[in-house]
Amino acid sequence: MAASGATERLACLLLLSLFHETSSFYVPGVAPINFHQKDPVEIKAVKLTSSRTQLPYEYYSLPFCKPKTVTYKAENLGEVLRGDRIVNTLFQVFMNVEKKCEVLCNFPNKPVTLTVEQSKLIAERIQEDYYVHLIADNLPVATRLEIYSNHEEEEKKKEKDVQFEHGYRLGFMDSNKFYLHNHLSFILYYHREEVEENQEPTYRVVRFEVIPQSIKLEDLKADEKGTCILPEAAGSAPQEIDPAKKNQLLFTYSVHWEESDIKWASRWDTYLTMSDVQIHWFSIINSVVVVFFLSGILSMIIIRTLRKDIANYNKEDDIEDTMEESGWKLVHGDVFRPPQYPMILSSLLGSGIQLFCMILIVICVAMLGMLSPSSRGALMTTACFLFMFMGVFGGFSAGRLYRTLKGHRWKKGAFCTATLYPAVVFGICFVLNCFIWGKDSSGAVPFPTMVALLCMWFGISLPLVYLGYYFGFRKQPYDNPVRTNQIPRQIPEQRWYMNRFVGILMAGILPFGAMFIELFFIFSAIWENQFYYLFGFLFLVFIILVVSCSQISIVMVYFQLCAEDYRWWWRTFLVSGGSAFYVLIYAIFYFVNKLDIVEFIPSLLYFGYTALMVLSFWLLTGTIGFYAAYVFVRKIYAAVKID
Numbered sequence: 087m088a089a090s091g092a093t094e095r096l097a098c099l100l101l102l103s104l105f106h107e108t109s110s111f112y113v114p115g116v117a118p119i120n121f122h123q124k125d126p127v128e129i130k131a132v133k134l135t136s137s138r139t140q141l142p143y144e145y146y147s148l149p150f151c152k153p154k155t156v157t158y159k160a161e162n163l164g165e166v167l168r169g170d171r172i173v174n175t176l177f178q179v180f181m182n183v184e185k186k187c188e189v190l191c192n193f194p195n196k197p198v199t200l201t202v203e204q205s206k207l208i209a210e211r212i213q214e215d216y217y218v219h220l221i222a223d224n225l226p227v228a229t230r231l232e233i234y235s236n237h238e239e240e241e242k243k244k245e246k247d248v249q250f251e252h253g254y255r256l257g258f259m260d261s262n263k264f265y266l267h268n269h270l271s272f273i274l275y276y277h278r279e280e281v282e283e284n285q286e287p288t289y290r291v292v293r294f295e296v297i298p299q300s301i302k303l304e305d306l307k308a309d310e311k312g313t314c315i316l317p318e319a320a321g322s323a324p325q326e327i328d329p330a331k332k333n334q335l336l337f338t339y340s341v342h343w344e345e346s347d348i349k350w351a352s353r354w355d356t357y358l359t360m361s362d363v364q365i366h367w368f369s370i371i372n373s374v375v376v377v378f379f380l381s382g383i384l385s386m387i388i389i390r391t392l393r394k395d396i397a398n399y400n401k402e403d404d405i406e407d408t409m410e411e412s413g414w415k416l417v418h419g420d421v422f423r424p425p426q427y428p429m430i431l432s433s434l435l436g437s438g439i440q441l442f443c444m445i446l447i448v449i450c451v452a453m454l455g456m457l458s459p460s461s462r463g464a465l466m467t468t469a470c471f472l473f474m475f476m477g478v479f480g481g482f483s484a485g486r487l488y489r490t491l492k493g494h495r496w497k498k499g500a501f502c503t504a505t506l507y508p509a510v511v512f513g514i515c516f517v518l519n520c521f522i523w524g525k526d527s528s529g530a531v532p533f534p535t536m537v538a539l540l541c542m543w544f545g546i547s548l549p550l551v552y553l554g555y556y557f558g559f560r561k562q563p564y565d566n567p568v569r570t571n572q573i574p575r576q577i578p579e580q581r582w583y584m585n586r587f588v589g590i591l592m593a594g595i596l597p598f599g600a601m602f603i604e605l606f607f608i609f610s611a612i613w614e615n616q617f618y619y620l621f622g623f624l625f626l627v628f629i630i631l632v633v634s635c636s637q638i639s640i641v642m643v644y645f646q647l648c649a650e651d652y653r654w655w656w657r658t659f660l661v662s663g664g665s666a667f668y669v670l671i672y673a674i675f676y677f678v679n680k681l682d683i684v685e686f687i688p689s690l691l692y693f694g695y696t697a698l699m700v701l702s703f704w705l706l707t708g709t710i711g712f713y714a715a716y717v718f719v720r721k722i723y724a725a726v727k728i729d
Contacts, residue, residue, distance in 0.1 A: 131175050136214050358617055
């Protein structure tokens with residue numbers, strides 16, 4: 087998908103994965119490959135990406151040097167959805183063999199000639215700030231960035247913060263002219279494995295860096311064998327690409343090997359190093375304080391008030407006076423009255439349970455290191471399959487709730503549960519996919535993959551939802567502690583702060599405040615092609631989100647019942663999902679302030695995928711809040727004596 091990277095992570099001790107700053111332990115996604123001296127190390131291309139357009143493209147969508155036979159790697163579902171199209175290249179790299187400079191294709195007397203159309207396309211991609219992504223031994227290429235913490239010359243040599251940018255820039259602009267990076271200096275690091283004395287030494291690739299350069303054709307001195315001599319850095323001119331005419335150039339590369347102490351199991355740490363782990367801890371501590379503060383308010387106000395209410399209600403004498411003091415017992419004959427549209431409510435809650443189970447399992451599995459970033463697309467593939475298989479739990483919970491709400495058409499209810507939320511997701515994705523197709527982007531889901539997803543939906547998810555719904559509907563309905571009156575009670579006029587939208591604003595701010603810092607890192611991973619791997623933090627944030635949603639939902643439903651408004655079913659679901667409204671506001675803020683997207687289709691993609699995220703988040707938090715409120719309402723009405 088255009089939303090690329092959101093991206094992927096059996097530790098014995100969970101605390102190690104949470105407290106260890108950067109050298110987290112991962113279960114590797116693939117077995118290590120041992121190389122001997124002069125063994126070929128294949129360089130493959132993945133795609134071109136840009137945070138400005140959000141449209142990934144195949145490597146050979148630009149006129150790079152092509153091998154005679156272009157071979158695509160067989161990809162999993164997650165890779166296809168991410169827009170990865172892994173393909174072979176002409177780079178000839180051999181283990182521990184240096185190359186000073188070599189021409190990639192053609193010869194000095196016959197350079198690569200770009201047509202006007204090709205030149206225009208390259209200039210357009212450079213202007214759109216595209217990055218090229220290559221891999222060697224499944225390691226992505228990275229560009230080293232040295233950030234100095236102090237501008238004084240003496241301090242520069244001492245303190246510099248090394249960070250890595252994923253991929254390398256296709257080119258750069260200067261004075262409205264376009265320059266292409268046509269020379270790549272590969273720096274590969276290897277770790278020498280321990281072997282017995284008589285055995286040939288073996289090596290493993292542990293880092294893959296590149297220094298891209300732009301060198302004019304005239305400055306590259308090359309012979310007929312394809313070897314070349316790089317000019318002095320000070321005296322060379324960059325390779326300009328004029329979009330208005332044909333351009334001639336040579337694609338060249340050099341290879342340098344360095345030995346490294348980094349072991350194969352830790353080779354991803356370079357790519358996942360984060361200098362702002364303390365921000366995560368600050369976020370977690372801040373969130374925990376918020377949740378404990380909320381818990382304190384709950385225990386002081388709600389529990390003390392409830393005990394007082396229940397004690398008063400259960401007194402034999404002076405019942406009439408106490409009933410006037412507090413209002414929630416007054417609605418005991420209506421509080422469990424089935425709401426309007428019970429089928430839709432139970433279907434949405436069933437989808438919420440499905441999402442909750444899927445997200446919880448994915449985060450737990452990723453936190454334990456089983457979804458390593460080296461397993462490309464594993465996170466998305468796992469999420470898709472888990473959502474399908476969690477349909478049995480979603481169907482069961484929806485079926486049981488539907489029966490509790492006096493529903494009778496279980497087959498229709500099961501179909502509604504299996505199709506309502508997935509149909510919205512599929513519909514939005516299909517419309518967005520049509521626009522991506524129109525741009526010839528590799529982010530467009532191919533038609534066979536779309537058919538496969540539909541087959542999974544109707545072949546796995548739908549039957550499982552029906553199965554779960556059947557058993558849920560047959561099971562005894564939830565036991566409500568009080569009977570429902572035949573004639574509904576009149577609801578008094580409500581105060582302004584009991585308005586549904588005001589409730590959404592009030593209820594959403596605390597859960598959102600508990601997780602918005604983590605939201606920034608998730609957005610960066612999705613929209614700016616970063617790796618996200620701090621699933622230990624994400625697990626803690628998820629737990630805090632569940633607790634805060636449950637607590638705020640209980641507070642809101644208590645206030646509503648005290649105001650003698652018994653229509654809490656739908657309201658609780660809507661109000662508990664109020665943090666999704668703030669996620670939408672934050673997404674708009676992020677779009678305006680952090681992203682440099684100006685074109686229509688990238689903007690449409692951003693807001694289309696954001697709408698899906700907000701909808702899913704609303705279903706998730708609404709479901710958590712609904713079930714917390716339902717348990718609370720049943721508990722308090724079970725504690726009072728009803729005549």
